[in-house]
Amino acid sequence: MKIDLEKIGSQAKNAAYELSLVSAEDKNKVLLAMADALRSNSSEILAANQRDLSGATGLIKSFVDRLTLDEERIEKIAQGLGQVAQLSDPLGNVTNGWINHAGLQITQKRVPLGVVGIIYEARPNVTVDAAALCFKSGNAVILRGGKEAFNTNLKLVEVLQATLKENGYSENTIQVLTDTSHEVANKFMQLTGYLDVLIPRGGAKLIQTVVQNAKVPVIETGVGNCHIYVDKTADFEMAKKIIVNAKCQRPAVCNAAEKLLIHEDVASEYLPGIVAELKKYNVEIRADQAALDILQGSAIPATEEDWDTEYNDYILGVKVVSSVDEAIKHINQHGTKHSEAIVTNDYKKSQQFLDQIDAAAVYVNASTRFTDGFEYGFGAEIGISTQKLHARGPMGLEALTTTKYVVRGNGQIRE
Amino acid sequence: MKIDLEKIGSQAKNAAYELSLVSAEDKNKVLLAMADALRSNSSEILAANQRDLSGATGLIKSFVDRLTLDEERIEKIAQGLGQVAQLSDPLGNVTNGWINHAGLQITQKRVPLGVVGIIYEARPNVTVDAAALCFKSGNAVILRGGKEAFNTNLKLVEVLQATLKENGYSENTIQVLTDTSHEVANKFMQLTGYLDVLIPRGGAKLIQTVVQNAKVPVIETGVGNCHIYVDKTADFEMAKKIIVNAKCQRPAVCNAAEKLLIHEDVASEYLPGIVAELKKYNVEIRADQAALDILQGSAIPATEEDWDTEYNDYILGVKVVSSVDEAIKHINQHGTKHSEAIVTNDYKKSQQFLDQIDAAAVYVNASTRFTDGFEYGFGAEIGISTQKLHARGPMGLEALTTTKYVVRGNGQIRE
Structure with a gap:
């Protein structure tokens, strides 16, 4: 025609x-x-x-x-x-x-x-x-x-x-x-x-x-390789709840979490419980070496490509980091500037994360799934802009x- | 290199x-x-x-x-x-x-x-x-x-x-x-x-x-085929002052006026005086037939192309119109959505012009030359956007x- x-x-x-x-x-x-x-x-x-x-x-x-x-x-x-x-x-x-x-x-x-x-x-x-x-x-x-x-x-x-x-x-x-x-x-x-x-x-x-x-x-609009960083001061139950929500509530959308970064001091204690919960949703875990060592049989190795990938699926990349600085650096390098979250009870680190992460929406102690016109109270949504203009x-x-x-x-x- | x-x-x-x-x-x-x-x-x-x-x-x-x-x-x-x-x-x-x-x-x-x-x-x-x-x-x-x-x-x-x-x-x-x-x-x-x-x-x-x-x-940024429309209720002295300023104060810039539209009821009375003032700055007048008839030897015929042209020079296109509606239609068709002005003392027509003209800046009784970061009080200017995003x-x-x-x-x- x-x-x-x-x-x-x-x-x-x-x-x-x-x-x-x-x-x-x-x-x-x-x-x-x-x-x-x-x-x-x-x-x-x-x-x-x-x-x-x-x-x-x-x-x-x-x-x-x-x-x-x-x-x-x-x-x-x-x-x-x-x-x-x-x-x-x-x-x-x-x-x-x-x-x-x-x-x-x-x-x-x-x-x-x-x-x-x-x-x-x-x-x-x-x-x-x-x-x-x-x-x-x-x-x-x-x-x-x-x-x-x-x-x-x-x-x-x-x-x-x-x-x-x-x-x-x-x-x-x-x-x-x-x-x-x-x-x-x-x-x-x-x-x-x-x-x-x-x-x-x-x-x-x-x-x-x-x-x-x-x-x-x-x-x-719309591409989201979103991260959740769990700080060493994070409340375990809160962290677990936020990660499961951000990953599993609707994995095909752009504000779903694709990566979990976790502080080395709590990785051994928190990761098994978090992953056990994710496994109820059949989430595939792709982990770096440190996380693999902790998770044993319940994860497969992540490749370099994984850190830049938006899965839009029941897959989660997991990486152990040594500090909030390392988490921020990783996110600013691999993220798509969509939605990024920290789970922490440390005031200074929460502020540092909010200030230094370059993204459309930055969260403390909340699920990335909230980045949405209806959730923000706009009553409608024509899309989620990931550009700056x-x-x-x-x-x-x-x-x-x-x-x-x-x-x-x-x-x-x-x- | x-x-x-x-x-x-x-x-x-x-x-x-x-x-x-x-x-x-x-x-x-x-x-x-x-x-x-x-x-x-x-x-x-x-x-x-x-x-x-x-x-x-x-x-x-x-x-x-x-x-x-x-x-x-x-x-x-x-x-x-x-x-x-x-x-x-x-x-x-x-x-x-x-x-x-x-x-x-x-x-x-x-x-x-x-x-x-x-x-x-x-x-x-x-x-x-x-x-x-x-x-x-x-x-x-x-x-x-x-x-x-x-x-x-x-x-x-x-x-x-x-x-x-x-x-x-x-x-x-x-x-x-x-x-x-x-x-x-x-x-x-x-x-x-x-x-x-x-x-x-x-x-x-x-x-x-x-x-x-x-x-x-x-x-x-920056392209401006700006118009001044002189309504039949316009004050002559004000209209003359604004047109001369908008055309001659700095003709090479984007907020300078390139076109004068004038209501037919005042064209014969106002145009000769306005053009006489413009001639002191050696402004070339390119006029439609109605304006040519009034201006006799002091103008040359405008071509269709003129209405779409930004001269950035001592040249002014002049057109006689029969109403504010015709002026608005002409401006929305030929303008570059930069700066447009009406000179009038009619409240309803001023509102109609402000509402119906699609441009970055719309003026009543002022020179288009004001569209400028410093004049607006921003203290600086990186440019004048003529797009909408x-x-x-x-x-x-x-x-x-x-x-x-x-x-x-x-x-x-x-x-």
Whole structure:
């Protein structure tokens, strides 16, 4: 299928401008109408999903699971739209304001970014979720989902667009690329002049492809080789509980712990108990020599590559260190600047860890799993930024906005 | 000259980490020592500058002027270092803080970006200015200046590095690329893994080259096709004063006005007087048909291309419009989203202009020339961002920082 990206971009730009003038109240009404439309079109959506699923042969189970919709999941997606409607609107918020030396009244206020591009995998829930967050924050969106979800995405966007039209808004506010070839994806990533930002949502490979090929500004999200460092003053029960939670509560996500560093003074005492608990979840332990000596048969040797690997699985790398300094050095060298935690009761070491670790989120005595827009109280999440520009850490609605300076004068000129 | 970019990047990364642990007070001492070192090495700096100037044959006068140093300019650069030392330090500022549902104490605080790359033209003052702002904000910097300033830049950085070393800091905190080939510049723009951000400072061509070739995050700066719209309720004297200031006070810079839009009801009355004033500065007027009819012999016809052109010169495009709506539409279509102004005494139209114009800075009854870090009271400027991510408008020290979430718990795990 041939598509005209310039036309799609231009349509999005016009729609974004119109949407930037719409009130929060009016947008919320549309979001609720979209939720109703998804519910009342559920059989059509499920039929489209069935067409995708019947083509999804030879794919791994978890992949097919994420692609699959049923009535319950559609209801959950519809409820998600209602939750986005209830979020407070960041647009128009004044973030700063002052009077300059010439008497100009300067205020800095939040405005939409404009046109947001989202590139993601075959997850139909992301289609609606991303569209809703962009709509709420006043942005037009162009979606490029995984090709395996092609029919489902098309139908979902068709339903959203019909609701837009019924309510007097441009259908181009939410568009989906109907050509899912790599060629079109690459051109999409280079659509400067139309896209204000591109957000990849998915695994490390997808994100790297976008970072390497994009010419429009990208917000890099989601890769996490997260560490927990257990200091010699750590409470054993607390350490065990945090490690098991960070590793096992949901191992496939980016804020799950991938590595355990433990102080040599408590390694012999703590490691066997911690590992025994992890073994209940069938966690594979890949250990350095010192940890291997302690753990005997319940661990296999870690390779150098392990320290740089995000497993996203029931695997944990374990390393014995001689000091907080060594732990910090190891984390800053091998981490992905996502989420890092220390378990300690030593005040000075907790401060040192918080100050010297370079990451989006640094924790004392808590699980890394908290790095999440909902857990942080943002009520939504467009992704977790692991880059340093624009947004760092969990991104809520605010990350989908920019600011403009509004300056009121009475004839001032520059001397 | 062969240089090892990976090595330079790795050195910068290590230096950035060390610098991130240094207090504002200690950094300020070094900045003042750098100022003294520039003064006491002025003859060597001028000799290096002379070598560059003797090679600068066949270049235009304004280019050579920007490349040229003398004792007075070195003193001004040294004073600039003192001013940066006096700026308040954004690092460590808590930008947000709250307790989440699980009782975690979350604070968001300002930290350095890490390693900043600056690509700029043959302007030796930018070498010291950019290095100082990066140093003050805790960032290591890698400078890539125009090849015509090669010897001057090398000498300046040598002096700064010597001061770093004398004060016990790594020389790699401030590095300059000693190979100014395009090949190395292109590789520099793709130094992911080392550079946290790349900031181009210079003309439209330089900026576009960086945007097109960079793989590291870029902050786009500086292109400004700025408009002044004179509404029918505008005060004539105020309008004239603002237009003359915005066009003539310094026409080569990005916040200078390039276009005048004027309401048809006042065009005949206002245009001749405004243009007469502009003619004192030898401003060339390129007008649409309606304005040509009014201005007779004092204007030439504008082409379609004119409306999209940033002249950076004593040239002004003039167009007669029938409403504020037409003005807004024209500006949003042809502007570069830098700085846009309306001159009016109509409250509703002023609000409409402020709301509907999509630009980094929007003005009522003031000159666009105010879009500037110093004029906004930031005490410094690393550039004026015309993109929407990270920073928009004049960028001071804060734009050279990011944030990290610092989270303190007492054993919390995620349910």
